[in-house]
Amino acid sequence: MRTGVTIDLRARRDAGLADQLRPLVEAYLGRPTVEVRFWDGSRLGPRGGPGALVLRSPEAIRRMAWAPGELGAGRAFVAGDLDVDGDIFAVVAALRPAGQRLRTTLRTVPAAVQAARRLGLLDRPPPPPPEEARPRGLRHSRRRDATAVSHHYDVGNDFYRLVLGPSLTYSCARFVDDATTLEAAQDAKHELVCRKLGLHERPGARLLDVGCGWGSMAIHAARHHDARVVAITISEQQAQLARARVRDAGLDDRVEVRLQDYRELHGEAFDAISSIGMFEHVGAARMSTYLGTLWSLLRPEGRLLNHAISSVGGSRLAGRSFAHRYVFPDGELIDVGDVVLGMEAAGFEVRDVESLREHYGTTLRAWVANLQQRWDEAVALVGEGRARVWLLYMVASAIGFEDGGLAVHQVLGVRGGEHGSSGMPRTRDGWVA
Incomplete structure (x- = not known):
């Protein structure tokens, strides 16, 4: 703790930090709708709720003062200077509207500036936690995309297995009822994708799985529909484990896992393409290249299923x-809507659009439960900072899907055949087993 902070706290001990820091808190959150606790035991906001925001040290305020908005608060949480006591979903949901409204800096709130200065919080800011990434180079170039993907996915396969569960599937599941387990829901999602692609009607069809993760979709398609699968990823750790899982499943003759960027695919032909949870890495500027490449790889009457947030x-x-x-x-x-237009511009006929928004909220809550139940193991695997990144990100994402701020859609397109033939079924009746 810096000397200036210590002297001020001794001088104003009777007032309590809550009174001194109220301008800063209200600059960030408005009038708090959840309890806010400070490291000296003083408090602001209503008490007795399902959870409380806890500022454990002056560093929490210093981080937020120097980076107003979600970045400063996120840094404080990752570093452990800011925490939640109780129901983290309730606290993040209560604070989310304030975070969305915040467009100001401390320079526009004189009382907040004075409070920060009194407490010695406007000197040099603390360094960001080491988990923070700042990719360099041309956005969505192959090299920068590989770096960005590695930052997110090469955290460690054991950590992902802990969070995602046995299915090792990092995308929205499909819960057919309240009793459906996460593993069964992921299996139901894979089966839905296979049926939309018509794999159940064409045993032996050649499938390209773009952004294959740890191989779960590829394994499902090969095991249940005898598909011949080429599965690609640009994450080395994913590729290694996906190959091992394919071998363990006895599917080496039907599934090939490649460490390959979609932009490197040329001169091959597929009956169907699945892209599940990969499109978010493509970027709007590259969308036409992405969709055009996939269209060129499909045989006539071939289908693309694009599943994306x-x-x-x-x-x-x-x-x-x-x-x-x-x-x-x-x-x-x-x-x-732009995805549909982009697919049409690439030559696809769009045949179906389905939202699975509520399912993603349920999926994320299941992942959070896995992480919280095995917190000590997660910290041992990746460190507390990385575990806290994942906790905050998944909680906030779940709330985003539940309140409609985020969505996830499956868009099905077909490359037309001779005389406009599509090969599509007359109804959706066969899509759900």
């Missing part, structure tokens, strides 16, 4: 957002 109007993660710095560097969410 979206938002109304689209959103490119800001450089100072928590998600960009800690979770998905360079991530972009594209409006589903």
Whole structure:
């Protein structure tokens, strides 16, 4: 603790930190709707709720003072200077509207500046936690995309297995009822994708799985529909484990896992293409290249199923957002309407659009439960900072899907055949087993 802070706290001990820091808190949150606790035991806001925001040290205020908005708060949480006592979903949900409204800096709030100065919080800011990423180079170039993907996915396969569960599937599941387990829900999602692609009607079809993760979709398609699968990823750790899982499943003759960028695919032909949870890394500027490449790889009457998170109007993660710095560097969410237009421009006939928004909220809550139940193991695997990144990101994402701020859509397109033939079934009846 810096000398200036210590002297001031001794001089104003009777007033309590809550009174001194109220201008700063209200500059950030408005009038608090959840309890806010400070390291000296003083408090602001209503008591007795499901959870409380806890500022454990002056560093929490210093981080937020120097980086107003979600980045400063995120840094404080990752570093452990800011914490939540109780129901983290309730606290983040209560604070989310304030975070969305915040567009100001401390320079516009004189009382907050004075409070920060009194407490010695306007000197040099603390360094960001080491988990923060700042990718370099041309956005969505192959090299920068590889760096961004590695930051997110090469955290460690054991950590992902802990969070995602036995299915090792890092995308929205499909819960057919309240009793459905996470593993069964992921299996149901894979089966839905296979049926939309018509694999159940064409045993032996050649499938390209773009952004294959740890191989779960490829294994499902080969095991249940005798598909011949080429599965690609640009994450080395994913490719290694996916190959091992394919071998363990006895599917080496039907599944090939490649460490390959979609832009490197040329001169091959597939009956179907699945892209599940990869499109968020493509970017709007590269969408036409991505969709055009996939169209060129399909045989006539071949189908593409694009499963991706979206938002109304689209959103490119800001450089100072928590998600960009800690979770998905360079991530972009594209409006589903623009996805449809982009697919049509590439030559696809769009045949179906389905939202699974509520299912993603349920999926994320299941992942959070896995992480919280095995917290000590997670920290041992990746360190407390990285575990806290994932906790905050998944909680905030779940709330985003539940309140409609985020969506996830499956868009099905077909490359037309001779005389406009599509090969599509007359109804959706066969899509759900």
